[in-house]
Amino acid sequence: MSPAALSPVLLALRGVPEERPAVDLDAAAALRARLEAAARGVARATPALEIAAGSLRARRSTPAPVGAALRGLLVTSALRLVAVGARPQPPAALLAAWRASEGDSPLALASDQLDAHERARLESDVAAHVATLRARLGRVPAAWAPRTAVRAHQRLAGGAVVLRDVVDLMVGTTLGPSAAVSLLDVTTAPLGEDDERVARYHALVQTLRTATVPLRSAVLSTATGDLWCIEVDAATLERAADDLVAIFAAPVMGLAA
Amino acid sequence: MTSLGHHRYSRHVLDRLVEGATTPGTFLGATERDALRRRLAAVPTLERRRVDAWFVERGATASTAFAWNPSRARRALGRGALRRLAVDPSRTPLAVVTDEILDHLARAATGYVGSGTLAAYLAAVDGATRALCAAEAVTWATQTGEAAATLSYPWTIPPADPYYDVSGARTTLRGQRDLVVSADSGRVLVRVRAGAPGRSAGAGLRVDLLVDALADPAGAPAARVVGLWPEAGVALSVDGTIEDLHAGARAVVRAVVVGRRRALQPA
Numbered sequence: 015m016s017p018a019a020l021s022p023v024l025l026a027l028r029g030v031p032e033e034r035p036a037v038d039l040d041a042a043a044a045l046r047a048r049l050e051a052a053a054r055g056v057a058r059a060t061p062a063l064e065i066a067a068g069s070l071r072a073r074r075s076t077p078a079p080v081g082a083a084l085r086g087l088l089v090t091s092a093l094r095l096v097a098v099g100a101r102p103q104p105p106a107a108l109l110a111a112w113r114a115s116e117g118d119s120p121l122a123l124a125s126d127q128l129d130a131h132e133r134a135r136l137e138s139d140v141a142a143h144v145a146t147l148r149a150r151l152g153r154v155p156a157a158w159a160p161r162t163a164v165r166a167h168q169r170l171a172g173g174a175v176v177l178r179d180v181v182d183l184m185v186g187t188t189l190g191p192s193a194a195v196s197l198l199d200v201t202t203a204p205l206g207e208d209d210e211r212v213a214r215y216h217a218l219v220q221t222l223r224t225a226t227v228p229l230r231s232a233v234l235s236t237a238t239g240d241l242w243c244i245e246v247d248a249a250t251l252e253r254a255a256d257d258l259v260a261i262f263a264a265p266v267m268g269l270a271a
Numbered sequence: 272m273t274s275l276g277h278h279r280y281s282r283h284v285l286d287r288l289v290e291g292a293t294t295p296g297t298f299l300g301a302t303e304r305d306a307l308r309r310r311l312a313a314v315p316t317l318e319r320r321r322v323d324a325w326f327v328e329r330g331a332t333a334s335t336a337f338a339w340n341p342s343r344a345r346r347a348l349g350r351g352a353l354r355r356l357a358v359d360p361s362r363t364p365l366a367v368v369t370d371e372i373l374d375h376l377a378r379a380a381t382g383y384v385g386s387g388t389l390a391a392y393l394a395a396v397d398g399a400t401r402a403l404c405a406a407e408a409v410t411w412a413t414q415t416g417e418a419a420a421t422l423s424y425p426w427t428i429p430p431a432d433p434y435y436d437v438s439g440a441r442t443t444l445r446g447q448r449d450l451v452v453s454a455d456s457g458r459v460l461v462r463v464r465a466g467a468p469g470r471s472a473g474a475g476l477r478v479d480l481l482v483d484a485l486a487d488p489a490g491a492p493a494a495r496v497v498g499l500w501p502e503a504g505v506a507l508s509v510d511g512t513i514e515d516l517h518a519g520a521r522a523v524v525r526a527v528v529v530g531r532r533r534a535l536q537p538a
Contacts, residue, residue, distance in 0.1 A: 039281065039282060042279075042281075046279075091399070091403065094402070094403055094406035095399065095402045095403070095406070097406060097409075098365055098368075098402055098405045098406045098409060099365065100398065100399075100402035100405070101398065101402075103398060103399040103402070107397055107398070107399040108399055110397065110399070110400075111396075111397065111399035111400040111403055114340065114396070114400060115340035115341050115342065115400070115403065117340075156363040156364075156365040156366060157363055159363065159364055159409075159413045160365075160409070161409065161410040161413050161414065162406045162409075162410055163406070163407075163410065164410060164414075165465075165466075165502045166502055166503075166504070167466060167467040167502045167503045168503065168504065169467065169503070187417065188282070188417055189282070189417055189420055189421065222504060223280070223501070223502070223503070223504035224280060224281075224501075224504060225279065225280060225281040225282065225504070226282065
């Protein structure tokens, strides 16, 4: 696929291939050592302090209403369909597909309780967000090896701290000589300053997980169509570690999940 | 002494683990097979038992009835896709997953597939669910393929998981392996797992080692079993030693005994 056929979001994730830095395979060890040392301070915490990307969005520290949570899940499902080049599906089909695979989780059971009015509102809301998503993202080239809902689970200090993460879309290979992996988080809320921390958190956890520093980390809002994209370098990862160390030091601030 | 290695995932960790495997100096003969049969036959059961690493790791907790969903379809589809990708590396993970799904649908269309099969499931679900299955499989195949691509040894995707039917004990042992690497020391098995390894992950790997050796006609164990947890960035390894095979057999017997006790407890 030629660059001209790529959407601005994909162009931002791709960067300029000739200008990509050499892949950094050494940063993970130092970052892990620093986080392990900081996490030892909360090693007495029981149960484990669990941190997820959502924990970094301070404005969303309270549980999201059912409608908002479902909207996020269905937009993520739509993103997964976009990534595999599937035909657009109506929100009702997305909801049915998600519900069929979800079992009896509290959110799944809550979704069964939606009345016709709430369901219609959810569907129209999701349709609007998915339209923005499709328009902004465009078709993801299969050659970029798009992976969706990529989970990470990192334990620090013997499990006293658990870093959890789900990257909505990951593209690029970890095997090349230059950094080529880009991460995209899709949010249905307008972007705020917390989203920059979320982008850094994704980059940090991905680095810890694969020992390979990604190229870029981005957050796309389907509410506004805005995209924030950061280059991942040593300074970015240090700042992400600073964010986490601050949370370790103050777990009572309501930032922990 | 049993062996259990813990390694952080990095680009070359899999290759190093394959390189470091040593040729097993043992095999499971008729005596060992008979000993396992007697132990398992001593634990009575009315129904046929199916024991695998997951059963052992979960402390013989009975799992709920199996039903396909996109997450459960990812390994079956992903493995088939990866096999196609190994034949033609110029193709993309999405293209080979699509071919794999189309193959299942074609099989379902013949009408000769069982109702509980993946083919029947894919044929019955709507387009959105099928696309979610494809997305799961593409992610699995890409991650596993990237791990396999770091290997400097030849590797294959085995066509099926190993089974061993313990005669007279109404027990079937099932192993799992996603890659079989042909190392200088023998075969090395690689299992790709979701989530993070728990405390019993080593026992699970030993069960896979045991079942693979039992399913081998000569009883020859793999040189090493490597469990890869991409989400946690961790690789665990167990060597094909007699101690690890014994430990695997003990874990199986213990799980069967615990399962029997659970079955006897009033609901």
